[in-house]
Amino acid sequence: MPWAFGTWSVRHALPLGAFQRAAQGEAVYAGDVLAKGTSVTSTVRVPGARRLGISADELARIARYPLGAEVRRGSVLARAGRRFARAAISPVAGHLVHVSREGDFYVAPAAEAWAVRSTIDGIVERSHDAAIAVSGQCWALSGIAAYGPDAVGVLAMGVDAPIDELRPSRIDVRSRQHILVGGARMAAEAITRAHACGVAGLVAGAAPAGGLRVVYGDDVRAAGEATRDDRPTVLCLLGFGTAPIPREIFVPLVALTGSRAAIHTASARLFAFAPADADFASGPHDLALADDYSGVRPLEGPTEVHREERFASGVVADALRTAEGPIPVANVRPSDAPR
Amino acid sequence: MDVELEAASRRVSFSQDGSASTAGSPPTVRLSRGVTVRMAALSGDATLDRLARQAALASGAEVAAAMRADRPLPFGERAAAFRDASADALLVQPGKGSGDDLVDLVEAFRAGCPDQHPAPRVLLMAEDGAHGRVRAALGEHDVETLPDLRSPQGHAALRARVREMRRGANDDVVLRDEAIERAALTLARERGTDVLVLDSSGRSTSLAHATPGGTLTGVHELALGSGSGSDRVVARAGLDRVRRWIPWAVDAPSLLERVFNRARWPDAVAATPLALALEVALAHEAVSQLLAEAAESGIAVERFSHAPAVFLVGHIAQLPRPAQSLLVAVDALEPLAVTTVFRERSNALVAQAALDVAGHGEAAELIEQQELVALVVPVVSRRRASLRIVSAWERSEERVAPGAFYVVPRSGPIDVSSPGAGVRGHGVSGGLGLLIDARGRPVSLPQRDAERIPTVARWYAALDAFGPA
Numbered sequence: 001m002p003w004a005f006g007t008w009s010v011r012h013a014l015p016l017g018a019f020q021r022a023a024q025g026e027a028v029y030a031g032d033v034l035a036k037g038t039s040v041t042s043t044v045r046v047p048g049a050r051r052l053g054i055s056a057d058e059l060a061r062i063a064r065y066p067l068g069a070e071v072r073r074g075s076v077l078a079r080a081g082r083r084f085a086r087a088a089i090s091p092v093a094g095h096l097v098h099v100s101r102e103g104d105f106y107v108a109p110a111a112e113a114w115a116v117r118s119t120i121d122g123i124v125e126r127s128h129d130a131a132i133a134v135s136g137q138c139w140a141l142s143g144i145a146a147y148g149p150d151a152v153g154v155l156a157m158g159v160d161a162p163i164d165e166l167r168p169s170r171i172d173v174r175s176r177q178h179i180l181v182g183g184a185r186m187a188a189e190a191i192t193r194a195h196a197c198g199v200a201g202l203v204a205g206a207a208p209a210g211g212l213r214v215v216y217g218d219d220v221r222a223a224g225e226a227t228r229d230d231r232p233t234v235l236c237l238l239g240f241g242t243a244p245i246p247r248e249i250f251v252p253l254v255a256l257t258g259s260r261a262a263i264h265t266a267s268a269r270l271f272a273f274a275p276a277d278a279d280f281a282s283g284p285h286d287l288a289l290a291d292d293y294s295g296v297r298p299l300e301g302p303t304e305v306h307r308e309e310r311f312a313s314g315v316v317a318d319a320l321r322t323a324e325g326p327i328p329v330a331n332v333r334p335s336d337a338p339r
Numbered sequence: 340m341d342v343e344l345e346a347a348s349r350r351v352s353f354s355q356d357g358s359a360s361t362a363g364s365p366p367t368v369r370l371s372r373g374v375t376v377r378m379a380a381l382s383g384d385a386t387l388d389r390l391a392r393q394a395a396l397a398s399g400a401e402v403a404a405a406m407r408a409d410r411p412l413p414f415g416e417r418a419a420a421f422r423d424a425s426a427d428a429l430l431v432q433p434g435k436g437s438g439d440d441l442v443d444l445v446e447a448f449r450a451g452c453p454d455q456h457p458a459p460r461v462l463l464m465a466e467d468g469a470h471g472r473v474r475a476a477l478g479e480h481d482v483e484t485l486p487d488l489r490s491p492q493g494h495a496a497l498r499a500r501v502r503e504m505r506r507g508a509n510d511d512v513v514l515r516d517e518a519i520e521r522a523a524l525t526l527a528r529e530r531g532t533d534v535l536v537l538d539s540s541g542r543s544t545s546l547a548h549a550t551p552g553g554t555l556t557g558v559h560e561l562a563l564g565s566g567s568g569s570d571r572v573v574a575r576a577g578l579d580r581v582r583r584w585i586p587w588a589v590d591a592p593s594l595l596e597r598v599f600n601r602a603r604w605p606d607a608v609a610a611t612p613l614a615l616a617l618e619v620a621l622a623h624e625a626v627s628q629l630l631a632e633a634a635e636s637g638i639a640v641e642r643f644s645h646a647p648a649v650f651l652v653g654h655i656a657q658l659p660r661p662a663q664s665l666l667v668a669v670d671a672l673e674p675l676a677v678t679t680v681f682r683e684r685s686n687a688l689v690a691q692a693a694l695d696v697a698g699h700g701e702a703a704e705l706i707e708q709q710e711l712v713a714l715v716v717p718v719v720s721r722r723r724a725s726l727r728i729v730s731a732w733e734r735s736e737e738r739v740a741p742g743a744f745y746v747v748p749r750s751g752p753i754d755v756s757s758p759g760a761g762v763r764g765h766g767v768s769g770g771l772g773l774l775i776d777a778r779g780r781p782v783s784l785p786q787r788d789a790e791r792i793p794t795v796a797r798w799y800a801a802l803d804a805f806g807p808a
Contacts, residue, residue, distance in 0.1 A: 015419065015422075016415060016418050016419050016422060016450070016451065017415075039415070040414075040415030040418065040419070041413045041415040041416060042413045042414070042415060043413070043414040043415060045414075097415075097450060098414075098418075098446065098449070098450040100442075100446045100449075100476070101446070101449070101475055101476045101478050102442070102472075102475070102476070106414060106446075106450065108415060128453070128454040129453045129454055130422060130452065130453065130454055130455065144603050145603065208592060208596060209592065209595040209596045209598070209599040210591065210592025210593075210595050210596070211592075213595065218574075218577075219574050220574075221570045221571065221574055221602075222570040222598070222599035222600075222602035222603050223570070223602070223603075239599075239600050239603065239604075240595075240596045240599040240600050240603075241593070241596035241597075241600065289600060289604050289607055290600075291610035291611045291614065292597065292610075292611045292613050292614045293596075293597035293598075293600045293601050293604075293607070293609075293614050293617070294593060294596055294597055294600070295596070295600070296600065311608070311609075311610040311611070312610060312611050312612060313609050313610055313611055313612050313614060313615040313659065314612075314615070314659030314660060315608055315609055315610065315615065315659050316659070317608045327610070328607075328608035328610055330606050330607055330608045331604070331607050331608055331610070333604070
């Protein structure tokens with residue numbers, strides 16, 4: 001989880017119904033539109049090859065619209081024959097979303113429009129109907145879970161110290177289009193207020209799981225949830241409940257105030273666009289899970305390994321003795337350990 | 340052998356005399372859950388859909404999307420569901436009829452996943468030469484034909500195929516669920532009775548029931564567990580179903596935080612009684628969810644409650660007190676017959692069964708390595724019942740009131756009978772003694788915390804599950 005500068009490849013999943021996509025090799029900036037489309041729910045199936053009396057393979061040759069193209073009501077999708085011509089005609093206005101193996105057209109009436117934006121400055125590596133991958137160089141900070149849609153904005157501080165909680169009173173419309181950095185905790189009130197004020201996203205050590213349920217629904221999971229709808233964007237860096245941000249992470253966040261940044265929710269990463277020679281890189285530091293699992297904290301101070309310690313639960317396990325008492329070795333991890 | 344835990348592994352070695360230790364030479368076998376196989380099931384009708392779910396539970400696949408041709412849904416919704424599922428395997432089961440609806444379903448899959456990389460494996464469960472239109476619709480995919488899932492051959496073939504996918508390119512991997520099933524078969528043969536092996540760990544939950552004749556029923560859910568699979572348990576069962584098994588007052592939001600932190604911290608150790616109670620509650624609900632899913636898919640899970648011997652393995656068996664393991668087994672399985680409960684703490688049972696699967700020896704005399712926990716005597720009666728207990732040294736009679744849940748300190752082989760309550764059985768009482776469970780079936784808990792907490796606390800206290808260490 002420490003700050004790192006590098007080349008990152010970011011996959012942007014696309015919903016169904018894309019009609020415009022960035023081409024491979026195209027240069028994009030964070031916030032640029034990578035793809036546009038309309039949502040697809042109901043579709044109309046238009047008989048194609050069978051109606052025209054041709055094989056499905058031949059249909060590709062005479063089809064007049066490519067996949068994703070906009071069609072009008074009455075548009076001729078394909079036409080065969082000369083004197084006694086037969087045609088496949090779209091009965092509705094919309095987009096051509098699919099052609100079946102048997103040669104039928106699927107037209108989706110125009111519905112809600114969507115757009116997917118890049119979360120990184122870079123070059124389009126791959127572009128296909130289901131996803132667009134963009135590769136670029138920047139600073140990145142990995143969290144453990146992110147929720148909501150991707151967000152792009154300017155980094156701003158919402159707290160004065162890494163142990164502070166992000167207070168709703170610190171959030172107003174002046175934070176619009178910003179990615180606000182909270183401290184050890186951001187409550188549901190702060191999340192919803194930030195969304196109402198037009199804040200692009202929130203980053204903090206932890207968010208209360210109950211609050212996430214309030215905002216994202218009862219089926220929300222610890223692994224995060226990338227959505228496309230209009231909801232707040234939240235990145236939890238360390239855990240759930242309360243988690244003071246380690247100094248190694250917080251100080252660069254302060255230094256990056258005013259920089260462009262983006263949250264990619266599928267990978268739970270914060271990208272910050274700052275010079276490569278900035279001195280943000282930090283080595284891994286130790287994090288400790290609370291004995292009752294209620295939070296996460298940075299582990300500081302001297303420690304000593306003690307074999308087979310008996311804990312209050314009756315569990316016998318190797319322990320790290322700290323000033324605050326013994327902690328199971330398994331509950332201490334370097335911040336860059338896979339989770 | 341390396342036994343995979345949640346994120347780490349534990350090495351188990353066997354010496355010449357059969358004893359297990361945690362150090363030794365480099366492993367020849369790795370016991371793993373394998374890679375997750377997400378399956379999208381396209382079924383002609385409800386029966387086939389149920390068979391697909393049964394096969395997924397038996398093979399350890401995760402059903403990422405299940406669509407029925409006879410259930411109308413908008414094309415876009417179907418296609419979006421397939422895209423979100425990002426399936427590794429596409430299971431296609433044509434039903435009766437022309438197949439128009441199923442072809443539509445296949446087209447929705449093609450529209451949803453046009454460029455998926457790697458492409459999903461398509462498994463068509465139909466006889467060769469049949470269902471040409473469905474096969475044609477799957478044109479660009481390599482279609483693998485397996486026997487119809489309605490036949491035992493089809494079920495076995497699909498299970499073998501999915502397990503092969505889970506193993507990936509690793510020849511030295513034995514899947515944990517395979518080892519659990521082998522252990523159940525071996526134990527049933529050795530004992531000469533039906534046996535149920537319950538494996539509940541941080542990331543997965545498995546149940547394998549075997550008869551001495553070699554009939555096996557295995558159900559495996561590789562995403563539900565008391566550790567990194569705990570948030571899924573809560574998402575499926577609901578937080579209240581987990582919270583109800585904790586014998587203390589704990590508010591739901593802070594409990595959810597604990598669940599989420601545990602889910603993102605593989606192999607964490609519960610250092611406080613509350614954290615441990617949470618893991619016990621999560622294990623309980625993981626098993627309950629697995630049983631509910633199996634019952635819903637049409638698997639005859641009633642036989643699980645009648646097994647005269649239950650062996651606990653995995654994290655559930657490594658809880659500090661035998662009573663904690665026993666509570667999970669009794670509350671989740673709700674035995675209906677006199678049941679001897681064993682637990683196995685060192686992973687040796689599963690490791691030895693895995694060696695057997697890998698062809699490195701036979702999983703013989705597994706029973707001797709088990710810790711005998713208790714003999715559970717369920718007394719399901721609306722009236723006070725008289726229970727006769729006969730052991731080698733003593734003969735006594737207990738008056739059992741409805742709702743009673745307590746331990747009678749006895750050890751060794753025991754016969755119990757209660758003609759009025761329909762109880763008759765024989766078993767071996769373990770370290771905890773004889774557990775008399777007259778709470779009724781299904782075990783119900785009061786809704787209100789003020790009544791529920793004392794009730795659960797009383798059950799825990801009866802077994803001294805969370806008393807002073």
